[in-house]
Amino acid sequence: MTLPMSLTERLEAYLTRTHGKPANVKSLSRISGGASRETYKFDAEIGGEAKGYILRRDPPGSLIETDRRLEFLAIQSFAGKGVAAPEALALEEDGAELERPFFIMGRIDGGMPGSPFAADPYGEHGGAIGEQFFSIMGRIAGEPVQGLPILAAADIPAAEDCWKQQLDYWAGVIDEDEQHPQPIVRAAIRRLRRSPPPPAAKIAVVHGDYRSGNFLQDGAGKIIAILDWEMAHLGDPLEDLGWAADPLWSLPGSRTISGTVSLEEGIAIWERASGLSVDPKAFAWWRLFASVKAQAIWTSSAKEWRDGGFKEPILAFSGWYTARRQDQILADRLAHLEAL
Amino acid sequence: MTPTLPDIMTGVAVTLSTPLPPEASGDYMVGRAGMLTMLAMLAAQEAERGTAARVWENAAIRALAAKAAPAYDGALGGVLAKAAGEIDTDFTWSGLDAANAALRRLLIALHERVEAARDNDLDREIIGLYGEMAHARRLELAGG
Numbered sequence: 307m308t309l310p311m312s313l314t315e316r317l318e319a320y321l322t323r324t325h326g327k328p329a330n331v332k333s334l335s336r337i338s339g340g341a342s343r344e345t346y347k348f349d350a351e352i353g354g355e356a357k358g359y360i361l362r363r364d365p366p367g368s369l370i371e372t373d374r375r376l377e378f379l380a381i382q383s384f385a386g387k388g389v390a391a392p393e394a395l396a397l398e399e400d401g402a403e404l405e406r407p408f409f410i411m412g413r414i415d416g417g418m419p420g421s422p423f424a425a426d427p428y429g430e431h432g433g434a435i436g437e438q439f440f441s442i443m444g445r446i447a448g449e450p451v452q453g454l455p456i457l458a459a460a461d462i463p464a465a466e467d468c469w470k471q472q473l474d475y476w477a478g479v480i481d482e483d484e485q486h487p488q489p490i491v492r493a494a495i496r497r498l499r500r501s502p503p504p505p506a507a508k509i510a511v512v513h514g515d516y517r518s519g520n521f522l523q524d525g526a527g528k529i530i531a532i533l534d535w536e537m538a539h540l541g542d543p544l545e546d547l548g549w550a551a552d553p554l555w556s557l558p559g560s561r562t563i564s565g566t567v568s569l570e571e572g573i574a575i576w577e578r579a580s581g582l583s584v585d586p587k588a589f590a591w592w593r594l595f596a597s598v599k600a601q602a603i604w605t606s607s608a609k610e611w612r613d614g615g616f617k618e619p620i621l622a623f624s625g626w627y628t629a630r631r632q633d634q635i636l637a638d639r640l641a642h643l644e645a646l
Numbered sequence: 647m648t649p650t651l652p653d654i655m656t657g658v659a660v661t662l663s664t665p666l667p668p669e670a671s672g673d674y675m676v677g678r679a680g681m682l683t684m685l686a687m688l689a690a691q692e693a694e695r696g697t698a699a700r701v702w703e704n705a706a707i708r709a710l711a712a713k714a715a716p717a718y719d720g721a722l723g724g725v726l727a728k729a730a731g732e733i734d735t736d737f738t739w740s741g742l743d744a745a746n747a748a749l750r751r752l753l754i755a756l757h758e759r760v761e762a763a764r765d766n767d768l769d770r771e772i773i774g775l776y777g778e779m780a781h782a783r784r785l786e787l788a789g790g
Contacts, residue, residue, distance in 0.1 A: 313669055335676035346669065423787055486648070486743065487750035490776045501760075608649055616657035617664060617679040622649055626785070627688055629648045633780040634764055640773050 313404070317361070323395065327353030334361075334609045335459040338620070342536055343374075346407065347413055358413035360392065364406045375399060376459045378409045380538035383454040389442055390414075390521075390531045408614065414531045418520030420525070422555040427518065427565050431527035437575055438529040438565025439521070443550060444579025447543030456511060460540045465505035468542040473498055473595060474514060479602040483609040490636045491601045495562055496596055497640065503591035506542035514538050516546045517555045519562030544584065547576055548592030553635050554600060594643065597636045604629035648783075650739050651692045658682055658689075659751060688785045698781040700742040704734055705750040714756055714768060721754060722759060 314334045321329035334348040346361040363376065364512045381394040401407050418608070420427030420435075439584035451457065463471055477495050480488065514537025523532040536565065551572070554565045563572050573584050607627025611618065649657070661682060666675060712730035714722050729752055734745055753772070760768045 313667070334669045335672045336670040338677040430787065486747055487754060488775075489750050489753045489757065490780060491772070492754050493776065557704070587785060604648075611649065611657065612653065616653065616660045619657065619661050619678060619685055620659050620686055622654060623681055626649045626654065626685075627787070630780070630783050630785050634784060637773070637776040637780040641777055 313346075313495045314348075316403045316405075317350070321350055321352055322526070323403070325352050329353075338623050357413055359395070360411045360413045361404075361408060362411070363404055363408035364401075366406070369374050373459065374407055374409055374536070376456065376514065377536045377555035379455045379459050380511060380535040381411065382433050383456045384446065384449070384532075387449060388445055389449075390529060391535070392531055392533070404452045414513050414522060417524055417530045418537055419522055419533070422517065422519045422564055423557075424565075427635075428523065431523075431525075432562065432566045434527035434574060435523055435529060436563065436620055439563075439566055440520075440549070440572040441579040442532060443513070443516055444527065444576040444582075446516075446580060447457070447508075447513060447576070448512060448580035450507055451511060451540060454511065456538065456540070460538075462509055465507075465509060466544075468506045468509070468593065469498075469503050469595070470601070472541060472545065476595075476599045476602040481607050483602075483606045485514075485605075485609055485612070487604070488601070488633075490633050490640070491598055493640060496597055497560065497643065498591065498598065503542075503544075503588040504585060506544070507585070508543065509540055510543035512539050512543065512545045514546070515549070517550050517552070518566070519555070523551060542588075542592065543580065543582060544588055544592040545595070547573070547584065548589060548594075549598040549599070551593060552600060553638075554597075554631055558631075568577050588644065594636075597632055597639060601629065601632045601636065604632055650743065651689060652694055652739060654685055654689050654692070658685060679735055682762050684787070687788065692741055695782075696739070697737065697742070700746055702751060702782055704749055704776065707753050708732065710772070710775060711749075711752060711756070714760075717765070717768075718756075718759060722755060724774070726756065731748065776781075 314331050317331045318329050318332065321331070329350045331348045332351070334346055336344065336346050340347070342365075343362045344365050346363070347358065350359060362374070362377075378394050378397045381391050384391050385393065392414055395410045395412060397409040398404070400409050408409060426432070451462065458612055471496070480491060480495075513532070513535060515534050516532070520531050520532070520534040521527050522533065551563055551569055553560075556562065562568055564571070567575070573589075577583060604624050607621045608629065611621035611625050614621070616622070661678065666678075690738060710729050711726040715726035715730055717723075729749060732745075735740060736742065738747070753775075757769075757772050760772060
């Protein structure tokens with residue numbers, strides 16, 4: 307009887323084949339790295355040269371229907387452009403030796419993510435982290451999209467269609483995955499449709515999940531990598547700003563964005579870095595949209611958790627705690643907009 | 647639907663009894679244990695408040711239906727009046743959730759009509775109710 311190959315052995319077989327040299331994989335270890343892909347860190351010695359890597363592999367079922375090619379190309383799009391991102395090394399959409407689609411990135415050591423649910427995730431370095439957080443987001447927003455690798459997999463939307471494409475998509479996710487009626491997010495969706503934002507000031511790469519918890523920082527006030535590009539697309543750059551500012555990523559009652567800087571300071575930093583201005587009406591729309599998109603993701607989490615046999619506790623947390631908190635945020639936002 | 651308390655406890659049991667492959671025995675297992683701890687602490691809050699929140703929400707939507715029914719003729723008015731006269735009789739989680747699903751669907755239909763009619767007073771009242779509903783079902787993280 308032949309024993310099935312371990313993941314380490316499969317990786318060695320893949321790296322040996324693609325590099326044409328013997329590969330020795332060591333210390334393969336799964337890490338918590340987002341709910342939509344299995345994430346592993348490992349070391350590999352290939353032809354005598356040792357390096358650290360990250361493997362992102364599709365799970366049997368996936369929380370968010372994301373395109374791994376888009377994620378890979380989005381990371382490639384910002385290599386050497388002042389946006390700290392891992393090095394995108396290999397993409398296998400048919401799964402090759404690992405059975406399921408995957409890609410491999412260079413590993414950036416010496417960093418840690420800050421939890422959006424921690425009281426003071428960056429301590430005395432909050433101001434410095436906030437400056438970089440909004441400034442890197444601004445650089446992504448200000449980067450001209452012409453010639454970027456992501457264009458090989460992403461369509462350029464018309465400036466006036468950005469909002470509708472995103473809203474239709476995420477409202478559709480709720481239609482498909484909802485297992486109990488959700489009047490609060492439904493009211494928010496109708497509100498967004500009644501009052502569309504102005505056309506995007508420019509078309510930019512939208513990271514799609516740019517927030518506290520999705521970057522690595524060195525513990526001394528420096529951001530060393532922006533992670534989790536799995537929802538990247540082209541669209542209105544205010545989408546990322548609205549997402550980052552969602553109150554879910556800060557403790558209730560906090561006056562800063564995730565323990566960094568105030569929203570007003572963050573917007574000013576973003577404007578300087580991007581060369582763009584924030585239209586308050588458009589920003590209010592994208593902030594409400596951010597909560598709708600988030601609630602769509604949490605709705606999918608709950609469904610995925612049930613359909614997957616209650617196995618991944620992160621899906622339970624997302625579909626339960628975050629969904630309940632998001633309803634509070636949506637209800638507050640609706641009341642605030644209603645009072646204007 | 648956000649997971650029910652029975653779902654959560656089932657999930658905790660399934661997770662604890664599912665062996666992990668060797669490559670998931672380090673950081674990932676530590677993170678998973680932390681997540682299970684957090685779920686258990688949130689489950690304690692839900693055990694305390696969950697039933698009361700469902701009973702209250704069902705009653706609140708019925709009270710709103712009673713108030714709105716006279717202003718809406720036709721099918722919606724009839725459904726509102728009927729819902730206003732009902733009470734919860736099945737106090738299991740699944741029984742309360744089944745009644746709640748029907749009432750929430752009615753609330754969505756009512757809010758759509760209220761918006762179309764530009765009934766600003768009732769619109770404000772419904773949005774206020776949303777805030778109360780979300781608060782009643784809140785879950786709180788330690789330190790949050």
